[in-house]
Amino acid sequence: MYKLYLKRLMDLVLSLLALPIWLFILIIIGPIIYFQDKGTIFYNAPRLGKDGKVFKMYKFRSMKVNAPDLRNQDGSTFNAEDDPRLTKIGGFIRKTSIDETPQLLNIIRGDMSIIGPRPDLPEHIELYEDDEARKLEIRPGVTGYNQAYFRNTIPWKERIKNDIYYIDHLTWWMDIKIFMKTIVSVLKRDDVFIEQITENKNGEMTNVK
Template sequence: MYKNFFKRVFDVLLAVIALPFWFIILTILGPIIYFQDKGSIFYNAPRLGKNGKVFTMYKFRSMKTNAPDLRNEDGSTFNAEDDPRLTKIGKFIRKTSLDETPQLLNIIKSDMSIIGPRPDLPEHLQHYEQNEQRKLEIRPGVTGYNQAYFRNTIPWKERIQNDIYYIDHLSWWFDIKIFFKTVVSVLKREDVFVTGKSNETNKIQKRNV
């Protein structure tokens, strides 16, 4: 009942409540992002949604205009604190996760949920193996199990298995724990960039959730 009905109800209610506060963030950050290099305020990216449907995900732009597309060996997007593609304000909004706040609009449009698997690029669909396509069974999230507990410290394939673990254990209480863990991680600015932590950390975290 929660997964199929109440989760969506809570998403919409919380997104609508948060929307006026997001407009304040937009009013402050928008001009700063624009005047730093006279580029677009938003970065609109195609992503895989529920059942493989492609949608446009909204973010505040954190990179310089015409920045090259860099990828890690596993095909995931490159992410590092010293990334020269980031603008000055871009580094700040990345560390504070403010770049993700426009996804409130995606929640209202029903593209995304507050909590769920982070959406992959459309081209990643052809790289799914075995049960990995199961991560598309639910709406992707602004935050989720991976973002709350590991952020950017584990490989893409491992994140997919964590997404499936979340789907199999989805509940109101699990979402509450993920939400508050996300708040703590954001406030502490933990593991925003890739640091190469061992997979053993993931195993310990999963046992303690």
């Protein structure tokens, strides 16, 4: 019942209640992003949604205009505190996760959920192995099991395993625990940035800060 109906209802109600707060954030952050380099306020990133449907995920733009797309060895997005592609305000909104708040609009549209697997890039669907495509069984989330407990400290393939674990154990109580853990993680700013992901002698991908 919760997974099929109540989860979506709660997403919609909570998102509509939070919308006025987000509009206040937009009024403050939006002009700062624009006037730093006269670029767009939002970064609209194509992502894989439920059942493999591609949608535009909204974020506040944290990088300079025409910044190059850098990836780690496992194909995940490069994300470092001293990344030269970040604008001055970009570093701040990354650390505080404010850059993710426009995804409130994705939740209202039905593209995303508050809690769920973080969405992958569209081309990642070709890299799924065995049952990894199961992470597309539900709507992706603004935060999720990985973000709450590991943030950016584990490789992409391990995150997929955790996503499937979440799907198999999805309950109202689990979502509450993930939500509360996420708040603590964001306030403490733990493991926001990683330098790179490298391959160890066993052929396993590991993060290097």
